[in-house]
Amino acid sequence: MEQLSLLHGDVISAIIALKAQAGLDLQIIGSGNLIQTLQAASLIDEYNVWTFPVLLGQGKRLFSAAAKPSALRLVRSQVSTSGVVMSTYVPDGDVRPGSFLSTEPSQKELARRKKMANEAW
Template sequence: MRKLKIIEHISLDGVIQHSDDGDGFPYSDWTAPYRSPAGRDAVLAAHGEHFDLLLGRRTYDSWSGFWPKAPSSPMADRLNAATKFIATHHPESLEWGPSQGLGPDIAADIRRLKSQDGPDLVLSGSSTLTSTLLEQGLVDEVLLIVYPVLLGTGKRFFAEGTPARAFELISSEAMATGNMLNTYKVAGPVQAG
C-alpha cells in the first residue's frame, strides 16, 4: 500500500502561494532568499528516490512549464520521471508525462491509487486538494518547510472549513537560513479539554 505525503513550502502565517495566479499576489518566489544546498538535499530526501506526484491543475500547469526544460539534476530528473496524477477536467491536455487525469471522484481515485503497489504519492501546491484529502482521511504524512516570514495575503495551506485534525511531530530540522523542516503524521481527531 502506498503512502500519501504532503510537502509544502509555507510562511509563518500559512501561505503556500508562490506566484501571481492572476490574483495580484505581490510576493512571487518569496522562498528564494532561504534556499541552500542543505535545504535542497533535505527536501530531495523527503521526496524519496522514487515517487509519484499528485497535483492540482494549476500546479501541474506551472510545473510543466518549468521542470521538463530544467537542467538535469536529482530533483528535476525525479520529478520528470514521476507519474503525475492530476485533478483536472481536461485530461486530454496533459502533455508533461507520464501523466493521468483523476476522475470526478478524486477521493475514490486516490483511495484506489493508495491501495495499489507503487511508489509513495507526493502532493505539493494545492490547498484545495489538501483540504479534501485531510477531510477524507487519505493523508499519511505532512512535511511543512516553514519560512521565517509573514506574508499577510495569499493562498493558505488549509482552506477555510478544513476539518480539525491532530498531528504528531515525527522530526524537525533547522536550516542555517532560518527555515524549519517539520514532518508530521496525522494522529486523528483533536483532543480538547
C-alpha cells in the same frame, strides 16, 4: 523515473485506488484545494510543512474554516542553514483539549512574581 497520473472522475475514489497500488509515495505539492478535499476524507498519511523565516502579509490559508479538526503529531523536524524549519507531521486522531500551563511555576516565574509583589503599589 517518476510516473504522473491524471485523475478523472471522483478524486477520492481515484486516490483510494492509487494508494492501494504498490509503488512510490503519492505527494501533493502546492495544491490548497486538493489538500482540503483529501484531509476531509482522512486520506493524508503525512504532512510536510516548511516554514520560511519571512513575513509577507496576507496569503492563502492552507486549510479553510470548514477543515475537519484533527490532531497532528510531530515525527521529525530539521532547520536548514537559511532558517527554514522543515517539519513532518502525521495524523494523530481527534483534537484533545489541553493546556500550556505547567502544574508548577518555573524558577523564573517565581522570581517574576516576587519582583511584581515587591513593586506593588
